[in-house]
Amino acid sequence: MSLSFPPVRALGRGAGWYRGDCHVHSVHSDGELAPEELALRARVAGLDFIATTEHNSAAAPDVWAHLAADDFLIVLGEEVTTKTGHWLALGTSPGQVVDWNHQVRDGLIDRCLDQVHQVGGLCVAAHPHAPYPSGDFMFPFRGFDVVEVWNGLWTSDRPWNADNEATLAEWGRSLAADIQTGSWRPAMGNSDTHLEGQIGIPHTVVFCEELSTQAILAGIRSGRSWIAESTEVEVSFTASVDGRIAGVGEQLATHGGRVEVQAAVLGVSAATVSFHTDRGKVHRVSLAGDGAGAVQWHTTAEDSAFVRIEVRHPNGHVAALTNPIALT
CATH class of the missing domain: 2.60.40.2470 (SoxY domain)
Incomplete structure (x- = not known):
């Protein structure tokens, strides 16, 4: 019997702005919500897509496919949790697991990034100033496509804190040099959902030609996007x-x-x-x-x-x- 994974394309609304949360955890890693609950809450929140980013593992087969719909896309991914920083691999192949057993001093990061780029995926430096061991991002941004400047996990009444402020300032300074060479890295925002009530706070709003994994990643990669704390904005x-x-x-x-x-x-x-x-x-x-x-x-x-x-x-x-x- 063949294993099923979410389709890479949804009917969508054609070319336009789509809202999505690309950092989400379910009970299949350390989240508290089942995939069905995550998909339901994402749709209620007004999102058009989410990415499955379990820690150091691929999205499980026969778990997510039935949750996709004509107006809701599920992108495959992984949170690569290393000893010297976390990063998101978005747009991975079904069943693909990106090696997480590397750190800044062993010189293996480029090989791991290549695993994602070879399948057309996107590499995102995740929560660079997260306040816990291994959360600080020690790798150079070179080789990464995007920086997660806004992460919603360690916040309370509003999805913003000093760690996000530090990342935003760091990213903003890098633009002054990088944009002149055309090598700047776009910003994105994600909820890093683990608990109920977190999904979509914040999320990324992307302009793309269609509601598909390839189009979503292309829009994020090119910076045709902005970040919102909720779908009310x-x-x-x-x-x-x-x-x-x-x-x-x-x-x-x-x-x-x-x-x-x-x-x-x-x-x-x-x-x-x-x-x-x-x-x-x-x-x-x-x-x-x-x-x-x-x-x-x-x-x-x-x-x-x-x-x-x-x-x-x-x-x-x-x-x-x-x-x-x-x-x-």
Whole structure:
């Protein structure tokens, strides 16, 4: 009898924005929820896809396939839990297990990353400043595709803490150098769900051509994505000059013109929107208290190699953040 795994493509809505949580644990590793409960809660939360990322093991056969649907995709993956940091292997083959028995000083990381890249998968540096042994990410980011700047596991009433703040600052600094060479690593956010009530807090919103594993990974890899604390939050972010428009993760050729950057936010009461470039935080605007608002800012490619935004609550906790738009 053949073993069944989730299909790699769902019907979806065609090209558009899809919401998903790519760091999820079930009872098949150290989570407390069964796959059926995780899938149900993900759908109730408004997610379009999740990734199965059990510790150091592949998704079990005949467990997840029946939970996929025309409007719900399940991506295969693994959390590779090493002694010197954790990372996510997303888009692995059915039954594939990526070797976890390596550490920063043995020089084996490149071989392990290649195992994932050879099947078209994505390698994500997970919770780089997690507050427990082996949680600190000691590997260089070189070779990884994405950085999980927002991890929801070790938080309380809001999905944000000092460890996420440290990772965001580290990632933001790296953009200033990396985006010039085209080698920058996009940010993503995941819940790291282990318990009830965690899934989707936060999650990544990805633009892709279809609801499929390949398209989702391509959207994340290219940075055509932003991070939200919940499905109540909506963000639109564009940059334009002389009729040319670019969105998050894209590059805008400015030809020396003045760039108008626009951001619209829904679902975050009394939010503050800040604009960030290779010069750090350059502009900040407070929105009205009703949770909706639009702001704009102007710059040039000479002054800003890129622009990204953060949306924060009055207490400073992040509600949403985007990947950058590159300006040339």
